[in-house]
Structures are given as structure tokens and as C-alpha cells.
Amino acid sequence: MEVKIKSMKHEDFKDNEYIDKLVEELNATGANVVVGKFDQLINWGIANSLWPLCFGTSCCAIEFMSLGAARYDMARFGFEVARNSPRQADYIMVQGTIVHRMAPVLRRLYEQLAEPKYVIACGGCAVSGGPFKNSYCVVPGVDQILPVDVYIPGCPPRPEAFFYGLMQLQRKIKVQKFFGGVNRKEKIAEFFEKHPEEEGRIG
Amino acid sequence: MSEIKEIISRILPSATFTEGDTLMVTVDEKDWHGFAKALKETKGLEFDVLSAVVGMDWKDSLGVVYYLTSTSRNWDVISVKVAVPDRENPMIHSVCDLWKVANFQEREVYDFYGIKFINHPDMRRFFLRNDWNGHPLRKDYDADPKLNPIPTEDEKNEDDTVSYVEDENGNVKAVPGKVFEEDEYVVNVGPQHPSTHGVMRFRASVDGETVKKVDVVSGYIHRGIEKLSEGLTYPQILHFTDRMDYMSAHQNRHCLCMCIEKAMGLEVPRRAQVIRVMMDELMRISSHLLSFGCTAMDLGATTAFFYGFREREMILDIFEKTCGARMSMNYNVIGGVIADLHPDFVKDVKEFIRIMPSRLKEYHKVFSGNLIAKNRLKKVGHLSKEDAINYAITGPSGRGSNWSCDCRKKHPYSVYPEVEFEEVLESGCDSYSRYMVRMKEIEQSCRILEQLVDRIPEGDIRAQVPKVIKLPVGCWYQQVEASRGTFGVYIESTGEKNPYRVHFQSPCFNLVGVMDLTCSGYMIADLITIGAALDFVIPDIDR
Numbered sequence: 001m002e003v004k005i006k007s008m009k010h011e012d013f014k015d016n017e018y019i020d021k022l023v024e025e026l027n028a029t030g031a032n033v034v035v036g037k038f039d040q041l042i043n044w045g046i047a048n049s050l051w052p053l054c055f056g057t058s059c060c061a062i063e064f065m066s067l068g069a070a071r072y073d074m075a076r077f078g079f080e081v082a083r084n085s086p087r088q089a090d091y092i093m094v095q096g097t098i099v100h101r102m103a104p105v106l107r108r109l110y111e112q113l114a115e116p117k118y119v120i121a122c123g124g125c126a127v128s129g130g131p132f133k134n135s136y137c138v139v140p141g142v143d144q145i146l147p148v149d150v151y152i153p154g155c156p157p158r159p160e161a162f163f164y165g166l167m168q169l170q171r172k173i174k175v176q177k178f179f180g181g182v183n184r185k186e187k188i189a190e191f192f193e194k195h196p197e198e199e200g201r202i203g
Numbered sequence: 204m205s206e207i208k209e210i211i212s213r214i215l216p217s218a219t220f221t222e223g224d225t226l227m228v229t230v231d232e233k234d235w236h237g238f239a240k241a242l243k244e245t246k247g248l249e250f251d252v253l254s255a256v257v258g259m260d261w262k263d264s265l266g267v268v269y270y271l272t273s274t275s276r277n278w279d280v281i282s283v284k285v286a287v288p289d290r291e292n293p294m295i296h297s298v299c300d301l302w303k304v305a306n307f308q309e310r311e312v313y314d315f316y317g318i319k320f321i322n323h324p325d326m327r328r329f330f331l332r333n334d335w336n337g338h339p340l341r342k343d344y345d346a347d348p349k350l351n352p353i354p355t356e357d358e359k360n361e362d363d364t365v366s367y368v369e370d371e372n373g374n375v376k377a378v379p380g381k382v383f384e385e386d387e388y389v390v391n392v393g394p395q396h397p398s399t400h401g402v403m404r405f406r407a408s409v410d411g412e413t414v415k416k417v418d419v420v421s422g423y424i425h426r427g428i429e430k431l432s433e434g435l436t437y438p439q440i441l442h443f444t445d446r447m448d449y450m451s452a453h454q455n456r457h458c459l460c461m462c463i464e465k466a467m468g469l470e471v472p473r474r475a476q477v478i479r480v481m482m483d484e485l486m487r488i489s490s491h492l493l494s495f496g497c498t499a500m501d502l503g504a505t506t507a508f509f510y511g512f513r514e515r516e517m518i519l520d521i522f523e524k525t526c527g528a529r530m531s532m533n534y535n536v537i538g539g540v541i542a543d544l545h546p547d548f549v550k551d552v553k554e555f556i557r558i559m560p561s562r563l564k565e566y567h568k569v570f571s572g573n574l575i576a577k578n579r580l581k582k583v584g585h586l587s588k589e590d591a592i593n594y595a596i597t598g599p600s601g602r603g604s605n606w607s608c609d610c611r612k613k614h615p616y617s618v619y620p621e622v623e624f625e626e627v628l629e630s631g632c633d634s635y636s637r638y639m640v641r642m643k644e645i646e647q648s649c650r651i652l653e654q655l656v657d658r659i660p661e662g663d664i665r666a667q668v669p670k671v672i673k674l675p676v677g678c679w680y681q682q683v684e685a686s687r688g689t690f691g692v693y694i695e696s697t698g699e700k701n702p703y704r705v706h707f708q709s710p711c712f713n714l715v716g717v718m719d720l721t722c723s724g725y726m727i728a729d730l731i732t733i734g735a736a737l738d739f740v741i742p743d744i745d746r
Binding site for chain 1 (some may be wrong): 423426449512
């Protein structure tokens, strides 16, 4: 099924399978008839004012600073209000290697974010541990400790790659549902627990 | 060097010498502290800078290699090797009463090797959590992830420390202590704080708004690069240097390549040398521009940040055209550089040099002359020249304390002897001086680029190197001037295709060591500006 987002054309993006799958899951787990318009309104608001919690540990953070500067100017997309407190942010942008000493801190910051919350893993280190994967104290990818929504590969990713990743998050938000449906991974897991017969048929 | 040898054998007849790229003196552990004192104080030696402390595991013994520099002896370098055979409870006398820089360095060695330093005031781990099992750089370290799983809880008893004190009879006793007193008011800054320039954590005890003591808690981005390097071949370890201090990626990698080339006896083609120096200087400018922008942003001046980044993008474009990446360029390789210059390189660099002076004027107008900036930076974070030398604060921060310490002048390498440039010095000893040194260094870097841009010789961009690179048996130490100070690489080889030990002596490691000294007595808000003016990069500290 093709996802229809008015401002973001399906053919402009190369990897559409995951979002198609997500929409399929959403439609299977929740009803959506009248209140869909409310969802669209809320999602439009969230998707265009995504405030990141900057969690820059290394090189990727410098590229993120370039994103904030005049040339790449992430204000065009509504990302520019980089917050330093998790309570004011919508998503956590993990830029750089996460090591053992940092893992509990990152986990706690994630828990402090208000719902709805998202996680972006930027750069090789956050995605998989990168060149430091074999080290004695590096977490091999933040998905070991957090549920990740978007992965942005690169070492560090180019600013364009950052934008592509952030726009993927926008798309994901634009198809989510608050009313009459649930969209978080854990909620979906709960659903499958109650309806084991649905598993395998969907997603 | 023979003179040094003479004096040393007079002081300590039992010392043995090994010739290498630097003179290595081997001493017994029991003689070490007295000998260190003599090295520092004897007339004619006066080794006043402790350049590097390298922990070692030689399998039959554990030990430390100290690199010492004498500023009065024209920056002569010697190394001292101290080894102890005891693997269960190794102990070496601390020298942090002589060279203050040894404080954190010895904590690092304790963390990596478990060597306890006698009379060290604060023997905690530096990078790893206090509940970590084992000492990772030991050759017999058990890397089983089950021993050290990914933690979910915070560390317990962070305030506990221990000190191994020796009494008059030579008995060593562990004396537990506390970092902060029970009734002290401690403010925590970091590890996730926008103005610590990375993931550094400071714990500052305050009296009202005045800082009394700063405790540095490092290791939030400790990636174990040195241990990883031991398992890789020489060409494979090169890329780590780009990711330590990512703002001096070219210089760091230049240093590692030079160290390997020195060990191999490899001659680098002249074209490659000129290209390397030009890239180093571009990198330095880009780093200082970022530092300018971040210093301004830490004070709340966001506009200056945009100005700094505008010019930085020009340099990144030059890098991207030639190296193929904006950051983590991976450009230097053993024997030269990986790719030839882009046809636009000369034109782009000339354009940059043409534009930069007028932009610098703009910066000074926007920020340097600003009243708020002056109030926040001037007479804040005092660091005297003596302290800078004792804490081995090199780079722009050391030169802001009027200490002439530019490695490009003191240990000239590559084509630096052939170019004219001034070593920028400021005598204010405060944050503003450090900031001004950076701004003036941008001018000097432009001057170097100007001299070289029309004189890039034709020829090969890299020397012929064997497919499998093996270094002869021995150890080598190489220093370069990175954006933030003197960066050193120590390699010990046993003749295999992978190194036995690689140590990176990073300038930021020493910079963070003076945070306690420079912040004490100033306001808690100044902690941020002092940190910004010292300009440390955390992955360089933690490695």
C-alpha cells in the first residue's frame, strides 16, 4: 500500500518498504475513521517542530553544528530549536559512540523525554559501534539500550544525510495515530500478546 | 646527548642507557623518585616538562615509560623506563609532586594496568567505571563481555578514593579518603551538557557562587583505541587518529604516519610533505574557527557562531574536493597521502587566503572588542607560565600564558623549517589571551599557506611501501603541533605486523588537568568560559 503524505511524495524517497509496513501495522492494530483528521493536525504540528535533544558525544555532533549554521540551516524544517533538557525535546539524537560509562546516562535521558518520543542513531558508532565495535567498553549500537526509530549511517554522515534521516522521521510521524490507534512498538507488542493469531499475518 | 648521559651516570651510577630515537634511561623502582627529582632540579638537566607517561606491560614485568623534555636544554627529550616484576600488586612511586601533569596520567596508567602509585593523592580509575573488572590494557586481560556487561545502574560510592602512603620505614599503607567533604555543596555539570564541548563531567564544589574545587570525571567517551590498535596492522590503526581529536584530524594522522615512517626509515616525497603541511594548517584554521564560534556561543553570542562556520565551510569544501569527506578525511597514509590534490585546490586556497583577513576584522568587530566578551574573558582563569609548564599545557592555551612551546619551532618536522611564521605569544595568562592566540594563529596559518600554495612541487604523492608493513624491534616517539597543543605518538614494536603498544599523548588530556587550578576562586558561570577558552575536545582526552 502506498503511503500518501501530502507534503512528502512517496517517489522522493528511496527506502519506502519500512514505512509501508508501518502503515500496514497501524491500520491493523487500530481503527481509523472519523478522528483521522485530528491525527493529521497533531502530526502536522509535531512533524514540523521537531526539537532534538542534542546528545553529541563525538564527531557527528560537529556535523550537527554545521546543520545549525547558515549554510545547511535546519530551521527550514523546524529542527532548529536544539534543546539541552530532555523535558523540552521531542526526540533524542544520538551522535557518536556510546560507551559503558555513558549507557545508564543515555538510558535515563531517554526515560526523561516526554511522550511521544523518538530516537535517531547518527553515524556508524551509534548504529553499530562503528570502528570501535570490538572495543572492551563500547556499546555496539544504541539499539542495545534504546528503541531506535531512524538510523543515519556515515562516519560522520553528511549534512544531507542528516536531513534525509530527519525527514524519514517526519514521515514516520506523519503516518502515526494517536486516536483510535496506537503506534509505539511496545503497544504493538502488547497487541500481539493479546492476539497471537495475528502475528505472522501482519508485518 | 652524551653530556646528559654523563650527568645522569654521575647522579645514578646504576642507570643503564639504551640508544634509540630518544635516549632511554632504565632505572630501578627504588631509585625512581629520587632520580626524577634530580632530573628536574640538577643544573644542566632541568627536565621541567613531563611530556608523556606510557604505561607498559612487558609480560614479565609491568612498568611505565616517562618522556621528559628540558626547555632550557633546547627541548631535548629523554625517556625513563621504570619496571616492576610484581604482577599481583605492582607499585611505583608517584611523581605528581614534581610534575603536576602526572596526576591524571598516573590515574590513567592505574586504570589501564593496575599499577598503584605510591603517595599519589587520589588513586581512582580515570576512564572506566569504579566497578570495572580487570585492567584492560594488560596482555592477560580477560575480555569476556560477561565480566563487564553493559551497565544499567549508576556507579556507587563515587566520592570514595584511596591513596597509598609510604611511611619512613618504607611500608605502604592504603589510606581511604573522600573527594569532597561531607558538608560541601557540589554542583554537577555534565556529562551531557552543551557547553562542555562533548561529554565531560565536572563536579564543582561551590561556596556561594565561587568555585572551590573541580573534580574531573572523564571516560564518558573512552573507546579503548589503544587496546584496539594492538590487534590491528599499522595501516589499519591510522583511521583512529582522525576520530580522536576530530578538529586536528590531519595533524594527528600526520604524527602517527611520521612515527611509523621514522621507524621504517622511509623517505616521504617532497610533494606529499608540502601537501601534508598545507592540510595541517587548513585544519588548524578550521579548528580555531570552530573554537571561536563555540566560545562565542557559550557566552550566548549566537551570531558569531554563524560567522565562524561560514568560513569553516570554505575549508571543508577544500577538504571535500581533495579528500572526499568533510570530516574524518583519512587522507595521510604511510609514505605520503592517499590521493592527489584536486585541480581546484590552489585556486580555492588562494581565494580563502584572500578573504580571511577581512573576515578576521569582522570577528574582532563582532566579538573580540565586545564589552560583554571582554568582561567574561579578561582576568578570568589565570594560569601562570610556571603552572603551564608544570602541567604541560601546550598549544594556544600554553602560549596564552606566554610559554613558547610550539612544536613546529622546537622540534621542526616536515617542511616547517623552510616556511616563515611567528609563534604567537600573549602574556595575559587569562581566557582572553588564549582566545587571542587562536585568532592570531589563524593569520600565521594563512601566512604559511600563502608561502606554500605556489610552491607545491611536482612528483610522487607517496613513497613505495611494502604490502605488509613490519616495524623493527624498538620504540619510537613522535610529536607534532596539533590544533590544541603537542600531540605525541608512542609505538613499541616487537617486529610483528601489529604494534605491541601504541600510546597517544593528547594535548587535551593535559588541558583538562588544569580545570581545577584555573576555575578555583572564580564564579561557577566562569567554569564554562574557562573551559571554552582552554578548548578541549573530549574524544581526544578519552581516546
